[in-house]
Amino acid sequence: GDSVTQMEGPVTLSEEAFLTINCTYTATGYPSLFWYVQYPGEGLQLLLKATKADDKGSNKGFEATYRKETTSFHLEKGSVQVSDSAVYFCALSEPWGAQKLVFGQGTRLTINP
Amino acid sequence: DVKVTQSSRYLVKRTGEKVFLECVQDMDHENMFWYRQDPGLGLRLIYFSYDVKMKEKGDIPEGYSVSREKKERFSLILESASTNQTSMYLCASSVTGGAATEAFFGQGTRLTVV
Numbered sequence: 001g002d003s004v005t006q007m008e009g010p011v012t013l014s015e016e017a018f019l020t021i022n023c024t025y026t027a028t029g030y031p032s033l034f035w036y037v038q039y040p041g042e043g044l045q046l047l048l049k050a051t052k053a054d055d056k057g058s059n060k061g062f063e064a065t066y067r068k069e070t071t072s073f074h075l076e077k078g079s080v081q082v083s084d085s086a087v088y089f090c091a092l093s094e095p096w097g098a099q100k101l102v103f104g105q106g107t108r109l110t111i112n113p
Numbered sequence: 114d115v116k117v118t119q120s121s122r123y124l125v126k127r128t129g130e131k132v133f134l135e136c137v138q139d140m141d142h143e144n145m146f147w148y149r150q151d152p153g154l155g156l157r158l159i160y161f162s163y164d165v166k167m168k169e170k171g172d173i174p175e176g177y178s179v180s181r182e183k184k185e186r187f188s189l190i191l192e193s194a195s196t197n198q199t200s201m202y203l204c205a206s207s208v209t210g211g212a213a214t215e216a217f218f219g220q221g222t223r224l225t226v227v
Contacts, residue, residue: 004155032213043117043203043218044156051212089155095212098144098163100171101205103155 002027006090006104021075023090031092033073038087119219132191136204143209145187150201194226
């Protein structure tokens with residue numbers, strides 16, 4: 001079945017550092033790819049998404065590019081802030097039916113001032 | 114503002130109890146989902162529903178059942194709670210159709226079974 005693997009955490013960075021969180025996937029079809037973020041004490045919320053190869057999703061300074069050749073969707077941000085501290089989940093869904101999400105393990109990010 | 118509301122933030126139940134977790138969405142979404150979240154395992158799908166009275170098993174349905182009598186409400190039932198069901202439970206909803214539809218999540222219910 002479909003699966004998502006993302007880099008192990010936790011990740012700790014200093015403010016203004018460059019961030020990369022790796023994500024790779026296995027899917028039988030042509031899935032849509034997502035990054036969701038969970039701030040402390042809250043549910044998940046969509047950060048960005050991409051629907052086809054070479055699409056770039058972006059939001060709040062974060063970016064990720066759908067790479068079909070490497071089955072990857074790595075999350076990047078050029079300069080992180082303390083407010084980016086959260087748990088980040090990579091996910092995929094097949095583009096039909098209920099489009100249920102398959103999630104990676106989550107990566108806890110802590111940004112120190 | 115879109116909203117998915119879970120009835121409790123924290124619950125403590127005893128082993129063997131029947132437990133009901135309630136979820137309500139106000140967006141007229143067709144699809145609703147129950148996930149459990151455990152450290153190092155991410156979110157795993159328990160059950161989902163794509164219409165009223167319709168349900169399908171997810172990846173880890175054992176020990177759970179669900180009910181969807183009205184479009185806006187999706188209930189997760191632990192028939193006989195066990196300690197290995199101690200977890201964070203997240204409800205979500207989404208609309209049918211289009212590519213990469215966004216799922217909206219509730220704040221979660223942290224269930225402890227003692």
